[in-house]
Amino acid sequence: MTDWFCETLYPDVGQRFAVSKIVHRIKTEHQDLVIFETPVFGRVLALDGVIQLTQKDEFIYHEMLTHVPIVAHGKAKRVLIVGGGDGGILREALRHDVERVTMVEIDRAVVDLSKEYFPEVSAGAFADPRFELVIADGMKFIAETDRKFDVIIVDSTDPQGPGEVLFTVAFYEECKRCLAAGGVLVLQNGVPFFQGDELTMVHRRLKPLFADAACFLAAVPSYYGGFMALGWASDDASLRQQKPEALKTRTSRLRDTRYYSPELHQAAFQLPRFVAKLLN
């Protein structure tokens, strides 16, 4: 008989994965963590019953959430990742000519178990001399630091459990304070088809704080429900209006990406009308 993992993200609709094997299950200090093997998506990580990454499609989310802000910025040297303990965003960020990538992850178990069970996701990035790991609450770190960053990437869970605080006005205000001039904040903002209220709420919180607030899209099959929205905020509105030719000159290190391209970078900001409406 087939064993199934049924995602608990939505009360009335969902997806299930055939499970070939449970690889690891633990209640960490912060959340319920399970890693399991599937025939279609390979190895999968779920936190508190919600899919976080699969071996098969993690590249889509990680490439887009990383390369769009870093390429748009053009000269990012200091990158902050809030969350992201599996190392996928880190792997992509370190492909750029950055000086330091700081990751603030609340749950050490996510880092340790990802290194053990998903070594190809971080692909050696945790050993890079430019990498700095801080195990701390992202809100507390950002509220207390006086450091500045060129790009802040919030690779969080959905707004429940430890991730909830990363969707608050207070958190966004601190992100703004910690962005250097011309800096960009990006964040995961759910699947608009099912999580439209979340997109509207986040956009309403970012808009008064930044000169430019928007979102761009990426289709991640294991984040069920169509396109995922990735939130964008910056005080430099020109960063979002660059031509693909300008973006191309900055992507020589990114020739082997599997989803990201300079053309798609620009196109990803074109929104279906129902998504655009959620922002108004």
Ligand code: SPD
């Ligand atoms: N609905 C789930 C969204 C999860 C986003 N974060 C994923 C972490 C991958 N590094």
